[in-house]
Amino acid sequence: MNLKSWGLYPKIKSKVFPLINKTQLSKLLSSNKEFIPYGNGKSYGDSALNENIIHTKKYNFFLNFNEGTGLLHVQSGVTLDEVIEVFLPRGWFIKITPGTKLITVGGAISADIHGKNHHIDGCFSQSVEEFTLMLGNGEIKTIKKNDELFYATCGGMGLTGVILDAKIYLKKVNSKYINQTTIKTKNLKHTFEVFEKYQDLPYSVAWIDCLSRDIGKAIVMVGDFRDDNNLDYKKDKNLNIPFMFPTFVLNKFSVKLFNYLYYKKAPKRIEEKKVSIDSFFYPLDKINNWNRIYGKNGFTQYQFILPKESSFQGLQEILSKIASSGKGSFLAVLKLYGKENKNYLSFPIAGYSLALDFKIEKGVFELLDTLDEIVLKHGGRMYLAKDARMSKETLHKSYPKIKEFLNIRKKYNLTDKFNSLQSKRLDI
Ligand SMILES: Cc1cc2nc3c(=O)[nH]c(=O)nc-3n(C[C@H](O)[C@H](O)[C@H](O)COP(=O)(O)OP(=O)(O)OC[C@H]3O[C@@H](n4cnc5c(N)ncnc54)[C@H](O)[C@@H]3O)c2cc1C
Numbered sequence: 052m053n054l055k056s057w058g059l060y061p062k063i064k065s066k067v068f069p070l071i072n073k074t075q076l077s078k079l080l081s082s083n084k085e086f087i088p089y090g091n092g093k094s095y096g097d098s099a100l101n102e103n104i105i106h107t108k109k110y111n112f113f114l115n116f117n118e119g120t121g122l123l124h125v126q127s128g129v130t131l132d133e134v135i136e137v138f139l140p141r142g143w144f145i146k147i148t149p150g151t152k153l154i155t156v157g158g159a160i161s162a163d164i165h166g167k168n169h170h171i172d173g174c175f176s177q178s179v180e181e182f183t184l185m186l187g188n189g190e191i192k193t194i195k196k197n198d199e200l201f202y203a204t205c206g207g208m209g210l211t212g213v214i215l216d217a218k219i220y221l222k223k224v225n226s227k228y229i230n231q232t233t234i235k236t237k238n239l240k241h242t243f244e245v246f247e248k249y250q251d252l253p254y255s256v257a258w259i260d261c262l263s264r265d266i267g268k269a270i271v272m273v274g275d276f277r278d279d280n281n282l283d284y285k286k287d288k289n290l291n292i293p294f295m296f297p298t299f300v301l302n303k304f305s306v307k308l309f310n311y312l313y314y315k316k317a318p319k320r321i322e323e324k325k326v327s328i329d330s331f332f333y334p335l336d337k338i339n340n341w342n343r344i345y346g347k348n349g350f351t352q353y354q355f356i357l358p359k360e361s362s363f364q365g366l367q368e369i370l371s372k373i374a375s376s377g378k379g380s381f382l383a384v385l386k387l388y389g390k391e392n393k394n395y396l397s398f399p400i401a402g403y404s405l406a407l408d409f410k411i412e413k414g415v416f417e418l419l420d421t422l423d424e425i426v427l428k429h430g431g432r433m434y435l436a437k438d439a440r441m442s443k444e445t446l447h448k449s450y451p452k453i454k455e456f457l458n459i460r461k462k463y464n465l466t467d468k469f470n471s472l473q474s475k476r477l478d479i
Contacts, residue, residue, distance in 0.1 A: 056439075059350070063100050076213060084102075085103065085467060086101065086103045088161070090157045097471060121223060127215055129156050130155050139227060142282055143223060146175075147165060148332055163175055167256045169386065170255070175205075176205035178220045178221075183215045184215065202393055207456065208436070225280055230324075241268075246403075252273045258383070260382060290338045351439050354437040356399060357430065358431065361431075369405070427449060
């Protein structure tokens with residue numbers, strides 16, 4: 052089968068083995084093949100790709116829920132979408148959610164995903180009480196916070212075994228709506244000022260026009276849940292991109308025009324309004340298969356983070372490089388991050404991160420290699436859940452706990468059993 056990740060790059064033919072139950076999985080792992088778990092394929096690069104794939108999405112029963120504490124026990128193939136549909140009407144929401152709800156709980160733990168509230172609430176692992184993990188020899192371990200296998204698995208991109216089920220805390224809410232404030236900024240300095248000003252609010256994000264001459268001009272959106280006892284949640288209706296766009300459709304001019312119009316459309320004055328959780332957290336989920344607009348060669352998302360002290364300088368340099376290259380994407384997403392956690396390969400550190408999409412075309416990888424150097428110079432790193440092309444030298448220089456991670460892979464004999472295209476490229 053031709054399984055893909057969200058970026059549609061790279062491509063590989065894989066044998067797909069659905070996860071059915073523990074006995075079947077342990078039997079599968081006893082073969083002499085190597086595998087990588089696959090959730091819902093919403094990582095952009097090659098972290099869930101290999102010749103043999105363990106597909107977990109049908110392993111998706113809800114197992115238990117404690118109304119008193121909000122502790123939910125689910126199998127790893129349950130998606131955040133499914134959790135929201137069942138639990139939002141009962142007044143519960145995901146504590147840490149990314150910009151799509153179409154991911155599995157296994158994928159959320161493995162990438163240790165973060166959301167618009169990282170500066171306050173941290174990563175997904177911080178809402179995890181425990182999970183069970185099947186190692187390469189079929190042994191099932193219950194992994195709790197502070198275990199070395201917890202630190203290695205959260206953010207470990209499926210390289211420590213198959214997560215079977217997990218207990219995660221949900222957050223009590225009293226509305227299906229968010230009070231959203233929108234602020235239009237003039238440049239990067241102004242954008243940073245707005246982030247700092249609203250940093251006590253739980254959610255914040257900015258859309259930057261990365262092709263503009265006014266470096267860092269953005270639309271910043273901040274918000275929090277309303278308290279209006281309106282929990283009658285129904286998913287918003289979606290549009291669909293029914294076919295792959297020809298590769299020429301997205302070019303410097305069409306992207307520039309889109310960004311210009313998007314910025315122009317935003318209100319001049321600070322605007323406050325009530326929006327649905329789907330509009331606030333998941334605007335991109337409204338268009339099914341939006342990745343097809345990049346054409347058949349696909350695209351790569353470049354997401355890096357810089358420490359707070361070098362964020363301003365580093366972002367100025369990177370945004371100028373991108374603007375002058377004429378490549379680069381629709382609006383880029385800028386977020387503020389809080390303290391880093393103890394997981395060996397979790398991406399966030401206290402600072403700012405930018406994520407932007409690049410169509411796979413001539414010259415793009417050379418540009419991204421240059422950007423890597425700027426990121427490294429400023430003490431930053433790239434996000435493994437988005438990566439399809441960084442070099443092993445870059446990874447090893449930018450993740451200081453890589454040795455601890457590799458030791459765990461060795462200690463539990465995981466290196467021959469769990470591998471992805473990414474792990475081979477990066478030598479991890
Ligand atoms: C539109 C969009 C917006 C996004 N926004 C954000 C964001 O704001 N923040 C953020 O952090 N991420 C974001 N992401 C990335 C996404 O949240 C992560 O890549 C996530 O890991 C995808 O989960 P998945 O279930 O699709 O897993 P996959 O993509 O299938 O797999 C991702 C990794 O998890 C491993 N894995 C999956 N299931 C298991 C399991 N049961 N056991 C062990 N390993 C497993 C895989 O081996 C792989 O390494 C976004 C993605 C999209 C498409």
